[in-house]
Amino acid sequence: MSDLSLPKEFESRMKSYLGENEFREFSKALKKDPLVSVRINRHKTETQPENSKPVPWNEDGFFLEERPSFTLDPLFHAGCYYVQEASSMFIQHILKSIAAPQNGIFLDLSAAPGGKSTLLSSYLGKKGFLVANEVIKSRANILKENIIKWGLGNTLVTQNDPEHFEDLEGFFDLVLVDAPCSGEGMFRKDPDAMSEWSPDHVALCAARQERIMDKASAFVKGGGYLIYSTCTFNEKENEEMVRFIVSEYDYEPVKIPLDPSWGIVESEVLIDEVSYFGYRFFPHRVEGEGFFITVMKRPEDALVHEPKRTKDFKHPYLKPVGKQEAEKLMVQLGLPDYSGFYNLQDSYFWVNKDFQQHFEYLARFLNIRYFGVELGKINKQQFIPNHELAVSILPKTGFLKVDLDLKDALDYLRKEDIPIKDLPEGWVLVTFKNTPLGWLKNLGNRTNNYYPKDWRIRMR
Ligand code: SAM
Secondary structure: OOOOOOOOOHHHHHHHHHHHHHHHHHHHOOOOOOOEEEOOOOOOOOOOOOOEEEEOOOOEEEEEEEOOOOOOOOOHOOOOOOOOHHHHHHHHHHHHHHOOOOOOOEOOOOOOOHHHHHHHHHHHHHOOOEEEEOOHHHHHHHHHHHHHOOOOOOOEEEEOOOHHHHHHOEEEEEEEEEEEOOOOHOOOOOHHHHOOOOOOHHHHHHHHHHHHHHHHHOOEEEEEEEEEEEOOOOOOOHHHHHHHHHHHHEEEEOOOOOOOOOHHHEEEEEEEEEEEEEEOOOOOOOOOOEEEEEEEOOOOOOOOOOOOOOOOOOOOOOOOOOOOHHHHHHHHOOOOOOOEEEEEEOOOEEEEEHHHHHHHHHHHHHOOEEEEEEEEEEEEEEEOHHHHHHHOOOOOOEEEEEEEEEEEEEHHHOOOOOOOOOOOOOEEEEEEOEEEEEEEEEEOEEEEOOHHHHOOOOOO
């Protein structure tokens, strides 16, 4: 972007914050094209993207030399990577620095489209559990799609207002609030952010952030962590929010180690002679977009809310699967021994058994949009697999596989007919570079393409 004329009030505020000289560097950086970066899903691939260099604060992150057509890359649809700007990837460095428990239960309260949720999901891997929440319905749909493609099966997608979590005070090991904000850090990436900007909009965002943080800060358990982030530069939505949280709740400061070569600026917020810390990402100093993030720890002696045991789980539409049926499914699909199952309508869902108690407790309060992995249905003794199973990291024992070349893989993703030869009739797992894309049913003389209609690609 070359013609960038910044809103006057924004310009004068940034000048007084950075000083005239540094502001010149800052506005020069805003005129450059944004960098393109991706974060790979190590549960699906270990391959570093071609012509890329690592993001220094995240071992899964890579800067690409130029923006490829992601739509025309089957591995993008297979959930092998997520396109995410690099500053946000700093969360991985935070999780490692604070040694956040990998077998913990985390909440991402403002999660759509899912950049940070997929990062948290990767961190938790097979041991932990994530609640990814988004209040806006259309955005919750996109979040669900991205969580399904990421495929780790450790996530419950909910669509709730922050206040619906009120009964879950002290429940989570970690709460992330990536708050809706005035988006000053996105001016070069998303010019709409600039046209929507005004001092009134900043004030409105700050008031909304207070309302969110007033609730969210309570959901962290004693000894757990609260992470708050925005993609804006102004102090009202950043350092002032640290002040607000600490004025309402008991939180201890957390300092994150930084490598000076990264260019991240630590900002100190002094509250009653105690220093709290925020981390600022400016595009003239860092290879990434504008971003702010802070971490705080709830004192060990604060409330810890354990989920109550429910002996007979009762839910209007979720039914636990009986022991015998569960064992049959485990053997048939080769599922791990930490598998738990539910029926929703006539579909089978998989969850990590270690979190069933948490899940059943959460299901009492929250509006569930997706959870675990939808496996499929049983019809006339036959197992009909779901797309969600194909793109998940769960084993798919007993199914035939066909690995397609690029042309056929793209045609498959366009939901076109794929001729396959020399395979017996039945369900076939379609892969590209051995990574699952979805299902085909081989009927002998033709095949049926079961790629989800709503996800099909239209680009040639
Ligand atoms: N964390 C996401 C990611 O990394 O992909 C981006 C989140 S975006 C900055 C903020 C989100 O907050 C939006 O999806 C927006 O719909 C949601 N939101 C809007 N109003 C909200 C509210 N009152 N409470 C909680 N979230 C809200």
